[in-house]
Amino acid sequence: MQDYYYMLVVKPSSHLELFSDFLVDVLPVGFEEIDDGFIIRSEEDLETVQWGIEQFSEALQRALGEVIDVDMTLTKEKNDDWIAQYQQGISPVEIAPFYIHPTWEEPKEGMLNIAIDPALAFGTGHHPTTASCLRGIAKYVKEGDVVMDVGCGSGILAIAAIKKGAVVDACDTDPLSVENASVNAEQNHISYRRLWEGPINETDEKYDVIIANIVADVLVFIASDLRKRLREGGVLILSGIMDKYEDKVLRAYKNFELTERLVENEWVTLVVTQKGNA
Numbered sequence: 001m002q003d004y005y006y007m008l009v010v011k012p013s014s015h016l017e018l019f020s021d022f023l024v025d026v027l028p029v030g031f032e033e034i035d036d037g038f039i040i041r042s043e044e045d046l047e048t049v050q051w052g053i054e055q056f057s058e059a060l061q062r063a064l065g066e067v068i069d070v071d072m073t074l075t076k077e078k079n080d081d082w083i084a085q086y087q088q089g090i091s092p093v094e095i096a097p098f099y100i101h102p103t104w105e106e107p108k109e110g111m112l113n114i115a116i117d118p119a120l121a122f123g124t125g126h127h128p129t130t131a132s133c134l135r136g137i138a139k140y141v142k143e144g145d146v147v148m149d150v151g152c153g154s155g156i157l158a159i160a161a162i163k164k165g166a167v168v169d170a171c172d173t174d175p176l177s178v179e180n181a182s183v184n185a186e187q188n189h190i191s192y193r194r195l196w197e198g199p200i201n202e203t204d205e206k207y208d209v210i211i212a213n214i215v216a217d218v219l220v221f222i223a224s225d226l227r228k229r230l231r232e233g234g235v236l237i238l239s240g241i242m243d244k245y246e247d248k249v250l251r252a253y254k255n256f257e258l259t260e261r262l263v264e265n266e267w268v269t270l271v272v273t274q275k276g277n278a
């Protein structure tokens with residue numbers, strides 16, 4: 001750990017969700033959402049990120065014909081443990097049968113406990129998209145199923161599926177996430193069948209259930225890869241979709257049957273089923 005880290009606080013005057021989409025797409029690490037913006041922290045200098053946000057903001061203003069003020073403050077902070085400060089604000093999440101808790105909180109009797117500490121990888125159970133996927137896993141993953149978690153982040157969904165008795169593969173294009181998913185597997189005394197850094201098309205397996213909590217554009221892009229890897233009658237849980245992009249995702253998955261739609265705030269999770277001839 002370095003002695004210092006960089007902190008960029010970004011506060012756009014409007015269109016927070018568009019800035020959030022942009023950051024999810026371009027940042028190699030997670031960021032914290034606050035009421036009126038975002039906090040990005042890194043041991044690498046964030047000047048390039050700040051420049052990228054300025055460019056994005058200018059392009060957005062031109063496209064929308066609106067003025068958007070973006071207040072940005074870049075500071076160098078002493079690395080005396082911002083993760084510890086962040087940890088203090090983390091409470092357990094209960095989505096039956098799962099109980100997701102940080103390691104410093106007790107597990108809950110009678111639940112499928114998942115110990116996850118906040119880290120740079122996405123997935124503590126607090127975000128609506130992760131929570132909806134956990135609800136999907138609770139309902140659609142059965143003992144003995146072979147399951148794939150695409151974009152595993154912290155590994156939370158893969159671990160939940162394993163706790164339900166499934167055999168699970170997981171992948172993520174971000175090396176930090178793969179590392180964190182591996183740490184969390186050990187912490188929860190479970191094993192993935194296979195965990196790799198990269199996209200889903202690096203496997204030839206067929207799956208009963210595939211879960212992908214990624215952004216809408218990526219879900220559209222990988223639709224045919226997901227279709228190829230799903231067995232006939234298999235279930236796809238697609239999340240990370242902002243409601244305004246739902247139609248775009250549904251068009252890309254038009255050969256599937258829509259089984260269930262889970263909505264939390266502006267986030268939509270689609271459960272779709274492979275048709276016999278899809």
Ligand SMILES: C[S@@+](CC[C@H](N)C(=O)[O-])C[C@H]1O[C@@H](n2cnc3c(N)ncnc32)[C@H](O)[C@@H]1O
Pocket residue numbers: 122123124125129130133150151152153154155156157171172173174177198199200213214215218222240
């Ligand atoms: C929103 S996070 C989801 C993390 C976790 N599965 C959850 O539900 O909390 C999305 C993850 O997808 C990864 N990702 C983005 N594009 C991907 C792709 N094409 N293939 C695999 N992973 C991808 C990102 O690195 C990120 O870790």
